[in-house]
């Protein structure tokens with residue numbers, strides 16, 4: 001059921017820019033933002049389809065991963081666990097009533113925060129690099145109801161792994177915890193890095209299902225955060241290139257190989273390229289799991305890998321991170337001269353910048369459609385089919 005209440009955390013948590021805004025209005029805002037980026041970059045697609053939204057029952061509770069941070073709301077105040085405060089990166093807001101996640105995430109967060117507070121554990125300080133508690137990562141297999149829980153600490157003092165694990169397993173949850181982990185991270189950067197992974201319970205991966213395929217998702221592997229929406233997006237995007245039969249497809253920035261495997265059901269061969277080793281490992285495992293023997297996954301930077309390969313693609317699909325693609329990668333990709341390039345983007349700003357480079361190399365945007373995969377937030381996905389001029 002749709003909740004129209006403005007979230008209790010909305011004043012401080014910067015996650016949901018559009019909380020309380022009518023959904024139709026959210027869609028119009030996002031679509032016009034994408035349209036105006038296109039016109040400012042002077043890119044005029046032959047067809048611009050209206051934004052695709054999420055059905056009512058999928059506008060909340062859709063996120064399958066949260067990376068919470070330990071800290072405090074006011075300097076030296078009580079321990080908090082949640083998101084960085086809007087416009088104040090040093091403060092943390094506890095978000096135990098977040099509406100974008102399954103309620104189990106909130107239960108796990110609340111339990112962990114109370115557990116750590118009771119034990120008198122202290123947060124890891126970003127500047128002094130002193131302290132214990134860094135992050136809590138929760139992930140969920142939406143179609144399988146599996147949960148992974150991972151606490152990230154420094155190695156500066158003891159953390160009672162057994163008591164925390166037992167407490168988690170005793171929680172009344174709707175989903176099932178299949179893995180509990182403790183990551184030790186003494187790195188200075190404010191990101192979830194892993195010096196040592198201790199598996200306290202179960203396994204370090206969960207299963208997910210997408211478009212009839214089964215996926216193993218490792219704790220450190222990328223997976224799309226809204227499964228229902230991405231399933232819609234991928235099936236519509238791939239339907240733009242209906243004749244993959246007998247063709248070689250490059251799936252660049254392939255993550256755990258979701259797109260590769262969907263394409264591999266009709267294409268002759270797929271080459272996936274991805275920079276994170278755990279994602280490549282997952283992609284290989286997943287292809288084997290799904291009985292697809294026509295996919296090859298290579299680990300490395302897209303440009304560096306393509307530069308060493310002799311194979312010639314017929315179709316190229318790219319799904320780069322928020323920063324978009326480097327100019328050398330765009331140039332290399334265009335140099336194959338394939339008829340169609342499918343660009344899936346999570347950031348319309350870097351998208352139009354890349355499209356302008358592609359335009360100089362002879363590729364025109366034939367079809368564009370934005371997708372609202374992340375209702376309430378400011379994020380928007382965009383699918384673009386480019387074709388080579390004069391082909």
Ligand code: SAH
Pocket residue numbers: 222223224252253254255256257258259273274275276279300301302303319320321
């Ligand atoms: N299509 C995939 C993932 C898209 S997210 C899926 O749906 O699962 C973008 C991916 O690009 C991430 O997995 C990220 O690790 C990878 N990446 C980022 N920079 C890269 C680069 N220079 N070369 C190759 N992969 C890169």
